[in-house]
Amino acid sequence: MDLYKSNTIKVYNSLSKSKEGFKSINEGMIGMYVCGPTVYSNVHLGNVRTFMSFDMIYRYFLHLGYKVRYVRNITDAGHLENDADEGEDRIAKKARIEQLEPMEIVQRYTVDFHNTLNTFNFLPPSIEPTATGHIVEQIEIIKDILEKGMAYERNGSIYFDVLKYNETEHYGILSGRNIEDSIHNTRVLDGQSEKKNPQDFALWKKADERHIMRWPSPWSDGFPGWHLECSAMSTKYLGDNFDIHGGGMDLKFPHHECEIAQSKVNNNVNPVNYWLHTNMLTLNGQKMAKSTGNYILPNDFFTGENEHLSKAYLPSVVRFFMLQANYKSILDFSDAALLASEKGFYKLMEAVNNLDKIVVSKTSSIDVISWKKKCYEAMNDDFNTPILIANLFEGAKFINLLKEEKQTISKDYLEVLRSTINNFVFDVLGLKNTTESTIGEDKLSGVVEMLIGMRKDARDNKNWSLSDQIRDELLALGIQLKDGKDGTTFSVN
Ligand SMILES: [Zn+2]
Numbered sequence: 306m307d308l309y310k311s312n313t314i315k316v317y318n319s320l321s322k323s324k325e326g327f328k329s330i331n332e333g334m335i336g337m338y339v340c341g342p343t344v345y346s347n348v349h350l351g352n353v354r355t356f357m358s359f360d361m362i363y364r365y366f367l368h369l370g371y372k373v374r375y376v377r378n379i380t381d382a383g384h385l386e387n388d389a390d391e392g393e394d395r396i397a398k399k400a401r402i403e404q405l406e407p408m409e410i411v412q413r414y415t416v417d418f419h420n421t422l423n424t425f426n427f428l429p430p431s432i433e434p435t436a437t438g439h440i441v442e443q444i445e446i447i448k449d450i451l452e453k454g455m456a457y458e459r460n461g462s463i464y465f466d467v468l469k470y471n472e473t474e475h476y477g478i479l480s481g482r483n484i485e486d487s488i489h490n491t492r493v494l495d496g497q498s499e500k501k502n503p504q505d506f507a508l509w510k511k512a513d514e515r516h517i518m519r520w521p522s523p524w525s526d527g528f529p530g531w532h533l534e535c536s537a538m539s540t541k542y543l544g545d546n547f548d549i550h551g552g553g554m555d556l557k558f559p560h561h562e563c564e565i566a567q568s569k570v571n572n573n574v575n576p577v578n579y580w581l582h583t584n585m586l587t588l589n590g591q592k593m594a595k596s597t598g599n600y601i602l603p604n605d606f607f608t609g610e611n612e613h614l615s616k617a618y619l620p621s622v623v624r625f626f627m628l629q630a631n632y633k634s635i636l637d638f639s640d641a642a643l644l645a646s647e648k649g650f651y652k653l654m655e656a657v658n659n660l661d662k663i664v665v666s667k668t669s670s671i672d673v674i675s676w677k678k679k680c681y682e683a684m685n686d687d688f689n690t691p692i693l694i695a696n697l698f699e700g701a702k703f704i705n706l707l708k709e710e711k712q713t714i715s716k717d718y719l720e721v722l723r724s725t726i727n728n729f730v731f732d733v734l735g736l737k738n739t740t741e742s743t744i745g746e747d748k749l750s751g752v753v754e755m756l757i758g759m760r761k762d763a764r765d766n767k768n769w770s771l772s773d774q775i776r777d778e779l780l781a782l783g784i785q786l787k788d789g790k791d792g793t794t795f796s797v798n
Pocket of ligand 1: 339340341535560
């Protein structure tokens with residue numbers, strides 16, 4: 306039987322502001338859309354946390370046997386410097402500063418994004434569409450919204466008429482913002498803006514001459530508004546009404562609020578059943594900001610080269626640390642907290658590797674079945690990874706007691722213990738099995754490979770004495786080099 310049939314998940318829905326029992330539109334299938342990065346700089350840690358939370362959620366759905374279509378977009382056009390539809394396109398600006406083509410910027414930072422996520426062992430989404438690949442779809446939606454009278458044209462740009470929409474619908478349904486209050490509190494337009502009301506947002510912007518990222522449309526040569534791409538791509542791949550939409554909580558307003566309004570007008574149905582939002586992170590209790598130096602880039606963890614870190618950390622340790630907090634809580638990074646997590650991570654991995662050393666008995670003295678149930682209950686309660694991890698440590702304690710033969714376990718129960726630990730540690734949390742001793746081996750082979758490379762250089766330069774010295778000194782340490790036709794290999798004696 307598929308596990309999802311016996312596991313009812315409760316999710317915190319930002320739309321209803323409450324925990325609800327999750328039921329997918331089509332049985333056994335889930336459509337999930339997550340707002341991806343705007344690729345104009347290296348991916349920052351807050352983004353990694355958001356995508357890691359949804360990676361964990363995706364992994365749990367897959368574990369339960371759901372067929373999941375997971376769409377996470379790449380924003381490669383249309384994201385302006387501020388939310389008021391003003392300023393330069395972020396990608397075009399970076400391209401201008403670095404004297405590159407915008408698509409070179411897009412390529413560079415898309416590669417960086419994928420590399421960083423691969424290092425953290427993320428599963429790739431099912432579809433990763435780009436905004437520039439869906440200009441036609443976006444223009445079609447604008448035409449439809451114009452036809453329905455919910456948008457207007459000003460000098461070649463098209464704006465969504467928020468006040469008109471709010472007459473029959475609720476603009477603010479997700480963010481809880483009250484449009485009347487915001488009208489009251491905003492300054493009167495200075496006559497510079499083309500918008501009827503400051504609350505309106507751009508669906509299409511006419512490009513000025515220096516704007517190089519532009520496409521033809523019925524209204525002007527220009528580019529789509531940022532919010533529109535997500536409406537276009539989510540409904541194209543997941544349908545007019547789909548199960549889950551996720552993102553960082555900073556996207557709730559205006560981005561997600563605008564998505565709801567556009568899609569609602571376009572398809573006449575609420576686009577999303579469950580809205581999930583991840584919380585932000587801090588460093589040493591303070592907001593992360595490049596300007597104050599209170600800042601860590603994801604790759605800094607692996608080199609340890611950052612004033613806030615005392616050493617380098619494995620990607621799995623950072624991943625473990627992040628998942629020790631609930632995705633809806635603020636996560637505070639500090640070196641001390643990472644060191645504590647690292648200790649816990651190795652303890653857990655050691656227990657996982659001790660599973661093979663357990664001798665089975667005829668009877669069991671530990672209750673593996675109710676322990677397994679608690680692991681599922683934690684995940685079913687809005688993906689509560691900190692509680693799951695606490696339960697996995699309880700499992701680790703069982704393993705160690707069994708290894709020392711202070712408790713007993715039957716063959717069947719050992720299989721339950723083993724499969725539950727493996728499923729949650731590797732498939733759901735996405736950790737990689739590393740122990741302190743295998744790290745030593747990895748490092749050793751890295752150093753030996755480096756020396757093999759140096760010896761090859763020496764031989765190419767006919768520096769026989771250096772080449773022999775490297776070989777002999779390694780041999781004295783018990784490492785034997787063997788030269789073959791495919792290069793040099795080594796063995797440790
Ligand atoms: Zn989005």
